[in-house]
Amino acid sequence: MGKAALKSPARKRTAPKQERQQQLIQATIRSVAKNGMSDTTMATVSSEAGLSQGIINLHFQSKDRLLVETLRFLSEQYRETWEKAVFKAGDDPADRLAAMVAMDFKAPVCDRNKLAVWFAFWGESKSRPTYRKICAMRDMEYRAELQQACHDLVDQGGYQNLDAKSVAASLSAMTSGLWLDLLTNPRCMTREHARRICMSYLAITFPRHFPGRSKQP
Amino acid sequence: MGKAALKSPARKRTAPKQERQQQLIQATIRSVAKNGMSDTTMATVSSEAGLSQGIINLHFQSKDRLLVETLRFLSEQYRETWEKAVFKAGDDPADRLAAMVAMDFKAPVCDRNKLAVWFAFWGESKSRPTYRKICAMRDMEYRAELQQACHDLVDQGGYQNLDAKSVAASLSAMTSGLWLDLLTNPRCMTREHARRICMSYLAITFPRHFPGRSKQP
DNA sequence: TTGCAATGAATGAACAATCATTCATTCGCT
DNA sequence: AGCGAATGAATGATTGTTCATTCATTGCAA
Known part of the structure; x- marks a missing residue:
């Protein structure tokens, strides 16, 4: 266990699965509202969530499921x-x-x-x-x-x-x-x-x- | 003039501009209803209209305008x-x-x-x-x-x-x-x-x- | 009427851009 | 050290758009 509290406590790099999924769903809502369903891509959602490209497939397998x-x-x-x-x-x-x-x-x-x-x-x-x-x-x-x-x-x-x-x-x-x-x-x-x-x-x-x-x- | 009535009178190959545009708009309505806005592409619309790929850009310049x-x-x-x-x-x-x-x-x-x-x-x-x-x-x-x-x-x-x-x-x-x-x-x-x-x-x-x-x- | 350019509507193969998805690698926590 | 979460470059499929070509129609001359 580290001596210093360290780290930005605000955003952990790794989070529990359910928490990440929720975060991605919220990002999807923002992206669909901002860009419309047609212009909502894996890139707009993951960027809205402040995460990387592949993150959605990791948690939801596909765009459809998201x-x-x-x-x-x-x-x-x-x-x-x-x-x-x-x-x-x-x-x-x-x-x-x-x-x-x-x-x-x-x-x-x-x-x-x-x-x-x-x-x-x-x-x-x-x-x-x-x-x-x-x-x-x-x-x-x-x-x-x-x-x-x-x-x-x-x-x-x-x-x-x-x-x-x-x-x-x-x-x-x-x-x-x-x-x-x-x-x-x-x-x-x-x-x-x-x-x-x-x-x-x-x-x-x-x-x-x-x-x-x-x-x- | 022409002896035979000739031609399929149903669909002329070349039609007045306004008529073709109307035809493409109707095809768009069918395609959006059938495939949704996200899955409506130039291909689904032109195919729904029974016409070729380039026809939409010819009449509407772009997908957005259509x-x-x-x-x-x-x-x-x-x-x-x-x-x-x-x-x-x-x-x-x-x-x-x-x-x-x-x-x-x-x-x-x-x-x-x-x-x-x-x-x-x-x-x-x-x-x-x-x-x-x-x-x-x-x-x-x-x-x-x-x-x-x-x-x-x-x-x-x-x-x-x-x-x-x-x-x-x-x-x-x-x-x-x-x-x-x-x-x-x-x-x-x-x-x-x-x-x-x-x-x-x-x-x-x-x-x-x-x-x-x-x-x- | 018949022949012949001229016109422009329509085509569809080709292109560059964008897309969802994959995966070898990196990173952080225990 | 070890393991799972996260990354982001790479991939192949799909997209909107372009454009050289095809073809039906029209106007004109004979």
Whole structure:
């Protein structure tokens, strides 16, 4: 054991496998956001990570696997985030809905780089069954939770004319549509504004459980 | 002149410039839908068009310009389509809204190939200012029209608590979100179902101008 | 009509650049 | 010393672009 502490403690040259993989996935997100999926190469990713050329093949075997693992990471982070939010919200279905909406427009999920990457994967999803499966699973799980909360609220609040499934589909669609605004039009749309728009939808849909919509800009 | 009609009348070897360019843009849409943006090459496009390697540089100078012109085509076709739909709908703002929603989920706009291409461009838009400008302009024009119709309906129908801008933003977001469903989950979402979801939103937002929402699946 | 240049659209082989992947070597930790 | 992590030059495949050539069409002369 060396006498001196020595070394830049900030960045070890050799790191545990999982840590390096995570580092490369983060670099992939930055590269896809900065250069687009088409211009993201092994070189742009490894350079973004501050590591060498061959590092990706060492940890992920191929570029394809790196991209799949990146999508899987985004997908799992999304699920963990809303699961946590729902748990914290407790039993009340209205609280659960509000928590899921809030989560959709806050870090770590709603980050401009990550939004760009989501859309990049969606754009490739028609030609890549693996992407489509991961996306479909994320969507299914999220929407099932949304639907459950809507169903509970319809029951508990006596909204007999509402179809929980349709409301969940509407809310989910609105969310991804607002993500698009945040991505392509960040000057006209903020995360807080996007959240308010979703809450307005909840307000007219479940008027007895959410504060009424006002003429906000 | 010529005795025999001669020639395969179906495909002339030399065609007017504009016709060839259109042919190549259609081939680009098919290739991006089939192979994704990353795996769309000069070879896949020209082969999809049934033409030779050099043909794209002859007509578009570069791959970049081909892609930009493809996005511009989609954007202009979208605008022409909704302009026509709004014109046909006449003066009534509720009719105009319904017409724009219907147009969003019908050919030629709502084609699965074209949706894939839209998302591919959106995914690259953060890294390509040219893409972002074209997308932003399309969105702005469309939303201005939507907003106008909402504004008229708010005035005429006495919906004093509604903000036309927010309603337009909600509807627009819902539309692109439903496009995502149609792209990634075509088995669970149809164009007609998507249209109904939008109409349900209009029904709860403008209850005196649209038929009430029922418990449809 | 028939023959014959002239035109320019279309081709596809060739080229240089870029790409993902490999692997012999170096480096750092125990 | 020994071992695994990391490197980066090397490799072959793929890419966008170029350009000499081919070929259908058109205009003109006889």
